[in-house]
Amino acid sequence: MPSFDTKAIEKIHRDLHTHLPSDPALRVKALESLVVEKGLVAQESIDNWIELYAERIGPKRGAEVIARAWTEPEYHARLMEDAGQAVKDFGYEGHATEHTKAVQNTADTHNLVVCTLCSCYPFSLLGMSPIWYRSAAYRARAVKEPRAVLAEFGVELGADVKVRVWDSTAELRYLVIPERPAGTEGWSADQLAAIITRDSMIGTARDLALEPS
Amino acid sequence: MPSFDTKAIEKIHRDLHTHLPSDPALRVKALESLVVEKGLVAQESIDNWIELYAERIGPKRGAEVIARAWTEPEYHARLMEDAGQAVKDFGYEGHATEHTKAVQNTADTHNLVVCTLCSCYPFSLLGMSPIWYRSAAYRARAVKEPRAVLAEFGVELGADVKVRVWDSTAELRYLVIPERPAGTEGWSADQLAAIITRDSMIGTARDLALEPS
Amino acid sequence: MDGPQDLGGKESFGPIEVDSPEYRDDWERRQWALTKLVTTPGVTIDWFRHALETMPPAVYLSVPYFQKWNANNMALGIDAGAYTLAECVSGKAAVRGASPPVVSVDECEAMQRALSVDFSREIDAQPAFQLGDPVVTDARPSAGHTRLPSYARGARGKVIAHHGAHVFADTGARGDHRAEHLYTVEFRAGDLWSDAEAAEDVVCLDLWEPYLASA
Amino acid sequence: MDGPQDLGGKESFGPIEVDSPEYRDDWERRQWALTKLVTTPGVTIDWFRHALETMPPAVYLSVPYFQKWNANNMALGIDAGAYTLAECVSGKAAVRGASPPVVSVDECEAMQRALSVDFSREIDAQPAFQLGDPVVTDARPSAGHTRLPSYARGARGKVIAHHGAHVFADTGARGDHRAEHLYTVEFRAGDLWSDAEAAEDVVCLDLWEPYLASA
Numbered sequence: 092m093p094s095f096d097t098k099a100i101e102k103i104h105r106d107l108h109t110h111l112p113s114d115p116a117l118r119v120k121a122l123e124s125l126v127v128e129k130g131l132v133a134q135e136s137i138d139n140w141i142e143l144y145a146e147r148i149g150p151k152r153g154a155e156v157i158a159r160a161w162t163e164p165e166y167h168a169r170l171m172e173d174a175g176q177a178v179k180d181f182g183y184e185g186h187a188t189e190h191t192k193a194v195q196n197t198a199d200t201h202n203l204v205v206c207t208l209c210s211c212y213p214f215s216l217l218g219m220s221p222i223w224y225r226s227a228a229y230r231a232r233a234v235k236e237p238r239a240v241l242a243e244f245g246v247e248l249g250a251d252v253k254v255r256v257w258d259s260t261a262e263l264r265y266l267v268i269p270e271r272p273a274g275t276e277g278w279s280a281d282q283l284a285a286i287i288t289r290d291s292m293i294g295t296a297r298d299l300a301l302e303p304s
Numbered sequence: 305m306p307s308f309d310t311k312a313i314e315k316i317h318r319d320l321h322t323h324l325p326s327d328p329a330l331r332v333k334a335l336e337s338l339v340v341e342k343g344l345v346a347q348e349s350i351d352n353w354i355e356l357y358a359e360r361i362g363p364k365r366g367a368e369v370i371a372r373a374w375t376e377p378e379y380h381a382r383l384m385e386d387a388g389q390a391v392k393d394f395g396y397e398g399h400a401t402e403h404t405k406a407v408q409n410t411a412d413t414h415n416l417v418v419c420t421l422c423s424c425y426p427f428s429l430l431g432m433s434p435i436w437y438r439s440a441a442y443r444a445r446a447v448k449e450p451r452a453v454l455a456e457f458g459v460e461l462g463a464d465v466k467v468r469v470w471d472s473t474a475e476l477r478y479l480v481i482p483e484r485p486a487g488t489e490g491w492s493a494d495q496l497a498a499i500i501t502r503d504s505m506i507g508t509a510r511d512l513a514l515e516p517s
Numbered sequence: 518m519d520g521p522q523d524l525g526g527k528e529s530f531g532p533i534e535v536d537s538p539e540y541r542d543d544w545e546r547r548q549w550a551l552t553k554l555v556t557t558p559g560v561t562i563d564w565f566r567h568a569l570e571t572m573p574p575a576v577y578l579s580v581p582y583f584q585k586w587n588a589n590n591m592a593l594g595i596d597a598g599a600y601t602l603a604e605c606v607s608g609k610a611a612v613r614g615a616s617p618p619v620v621s622v623d624e625c626e627a628m629q630r631a632l633s634v635d636f637s638r639e640i641d642a643q644p645a646f647q648l649g650d651p652v653v654t655d656a657r658p659s660a661g662h663t664r665l666p667s668y669a670r671g672a673r674g675k676v677i678a679h680h681g682a683h684v685f686a687d688t689g690a691r692g693d694h695r696a697e698h699l700y701t702v703e704f705r706a707g708d709l710w711s712d713a714e715a716a717e718d719v720v721c722l723d724l725w726e727p728y729l730a731s732a
Numbered sequence: 733m734d735g736p737q738d739l740g741g742k743e744s745f746g747p748i749e750v751d752s753p754e755y756r757d758d759w760e761r762r763q764w765a766l767t768k769l770v771t772t773p774g775v776t777i778d779w780f781r782h783a784l785e786t787m788p789p790a791v792y793l794s795v796p797y798f799q800k801w802n803a804n805n806m807a808l809g810i811d812a813g814a815y816t817l818a819e820c821v822s823g824k825a826a827v828r829g830a831s832p833p834v835v836s837v838d839e840c841e842a843m844q845r846a847l848s849v850d851f852s853r854e855i856d857a858q859p860a861f862q863l864g865d866p867v868v869t870d871a872r873p874s875a876g877h878t879r880l881p882s883y884a885r886g887a888r889g890k891v892i893a894h895h896g897a898h899v900f901a902d903t904g905a906r907g908d909h910r911a912e913h914l915y916t917v918e919f920r921a922g923d924l925w926s927d928a929e930a931a932e933d934v935v936c937l938d939l940w941e942p943y944l945a946s947a
């Protein structure tokens with residue numbers, strides 16, 4: 092059982108830092124060979140988990156959910172009411188999505204999601220997070236200078252647009268619903284899903300292009 | 305002239321980090337050879353500055369000041385009133401001592417000095433600071449858990465002794481006056497100065513031994 | 518606690534690598550899988566996070582994200598007695614175990630789906646705050662793990678949502694799964710930062726009742 | 733600003749190397765001398781400190797102290813046009829200068845003595861606070877350089893000394909040498925930390941008037 096003792100775990104971390112090689116590839120190899128030898132996991136299971144995230148779980152899921160919300164007002168209402176439940180229609184519930192909240196961009200509001208204390212992310216809906224989302228720079232700056240951050244992503248917001256930053260401090264996760272672009276009237280949900288980008292669902296992109304990127 | 309521009313200097317620091325070798329000895333050699341070639345300093349002056357701190361400026365100065373205060377009540381009063389002025393009797397004014405404040409340990413009070421924001425120190429009275437004084441661990445912990453810090457230095461304080469931590473946040477510097485130990489009645493100022501340690505003037509030591517360490 | 522993880526509003530980190538991928542190296546993918554497939558019994562999500570916060574700060578800030586997870590998995594396992602430091606360093610098990618069945622991709626997907634964990638709980642206590650209530654956050658650093666970031670300490674905000682009671686992170690990190698009422702609190706940027714880009718922008722945080730007082 | 737220098741109360745740094753010497757390597761002594769002997773015109777003590785705070789945080793926390801000073805001397809010189817980045821990297825001057833006279837040890841000592849600098853100033857404004865006054869510090873992070881550490885933000889304390897007006901660090905870092913009244917403020921440990929070792933221990937800080945309000 093864990094000790095739940097701060098000083099004890101801090102000491103273990105210092106010891107690991109002292110004794111492990113600096114190359115992270117070697118460190119991961121050491122842990123992998125240890126847990127495989129101990130019989131805690133089969134090597135092939137690791138490959139399979141990687142395949143799962145490479146093939147099945149990614150931002151396409153979130154895009155499908157949002158495209159449906161754009162085309163079905165009733166689903167949009169359910170998504171806004173309880174996104175964690177609404178994504179279960181697709182079987183897309185999973186890692187860190189039980190308490191998901193959808194936040195809607197509008198002409199005068201832009202939403203941006205961050206986790207300043209670790210790197211919480213709705214993995215089951217968006218797949219693995221990009222490195223920048225996990226970086227100190229993004230975590231530090233998104234809450235303090237969201238407009239400067241957005242500008243680095245190429246999003247220039249006017250003073251007439253209010254920014255709402257969501258810092259994922261508890262077990263709620265956030266999914267930004269971008270605005271449906273003009274010129275997509277009559278498009279199918281599949282067509283719409285194809286133009287919804289990962290960054291637009293985090294909030295570091297705003298205007299969607301009509302061509303898939 | 306300096307730019308006084310935070311973003312500009314931050315960028316320069318990042319560039320230096322990218323382009324300089326990681327070995328600090330090489331970095332210092334580069335700066336030294338650059339400023340010598342530019343005619344900003346003579347190499348021998350650097351040696352002389354190092355000799356100054358090796359031979360003339362060190363904790364012996366602070367010890368002399370305190371020994372005099374122990375033996376001359378009038379000087380003690382002046383030191384407590386304005387230590388920056390009082391040390392000028394010895395010609396010990398200098399780097400970072402103009403606004404020095406002496407703080408007196410008593411049976412029920414212990415003083416401890418730190419600079420959490422950089423590593424301010426009364427160089428002209430105590431010489432170069434020890435590495436631990438400049439370390440993140442000391443700077444982080446001295447204000448929050450001074451008793452645990454003191455215990456690491458071998459000082460165990462009872463609950464009847466109140467700790468006063470002085471964080472040097474402005475241009476005031478602090479000099480702890482340790483308690484004069486019993487058994488030194490009749491000692492000369494020179495004899496007394498010999499038992500006053502650097503750490504006792506920072507506050508990480510408390511009881512002085514009767515033998516010079 | 519004021520550990521290296523508390524990054525909100527901290528300065529001097531420079532530009533964001535906006536084009537960075539999900540992974541730079543293959544070991545990152547493998548560590549991600551290892552963290553999900555090999556868990557140490559009794560480790561709560563909050564103890565996992567808290568353990569990560571106790572890494573040497575210079576290391577926390579300088580190594581890639583999944584290197585931190587690697588160290589944390591080792592540390593949590595050593596702490597709980599699942600491995601020894603020597604085993605982690607050598608990568609060799611003192612005692613070999615029987616190889617477990619392979620988890621197929623479909624089974625991995627089912628595992629992933631099962632990670633949709635409900636953190637809400639029914640509690641007897643009535644919520645202390647209502648929607649629209651002005652609140653002020655605790656000004657002092659927490660003694661242990663907390664999810665009240667330092668940039669939002671001693672700050673005034675407004676309750677904009679109540680989520681019922683959720684398992685409380687601060688006690689969860691000590692293995693105590695009590696629940697407390699959880700709210701979303703909205704803060705004006707101008708109330709958080711003296712140099713806010715736009716004072717009427719807002720930052721919203723999910724905060725448990727013990728962090729809050731009436732303002 | 734909330735930079736890497738703001739270490740008071742931060743966690744996970746581990747034990748103190750209580751037996752560490754003044755220097756570990758000869759280059760540390762040489763850098764110390766270089767910093768004192770070669771100054772860039774117009775650099776204030778506060779701009780020097782502020783510049784150091786803008787180092788990449790992971791670097792600030794991981795390199796030896798005088799390596800930071802080395803980088804800072806280069807950065808300040810580059811910023812002010814005294815050197816170029818290329819010169820710092822190569823260690824070669826684009827244009828050689830005439831060698832200056834050697835500063836003898838006695839002259840070094842006289843220079844050192846002259847570093848006893850009076851930072852007090854006469855100002856017209858009357859002090860806003862008197863000895864014994866209860867005060868509360870600003871709760872928000874400063875926009876730029878500040879000497880109000882984050883651990884003492886939004887905290888209640890008591891004025892125990894007034895030092896007249898001293899050159900104000902926050903503006904000094906921008907080259908503006910105005911002065912503000914300076915006080916020593918005493919804080920109860922129990923008012924700063926939720927897990928103070930002894931609530932009645934105290935921490936004293938020297939704080940300028942703009943950091944303070946009546947409590």
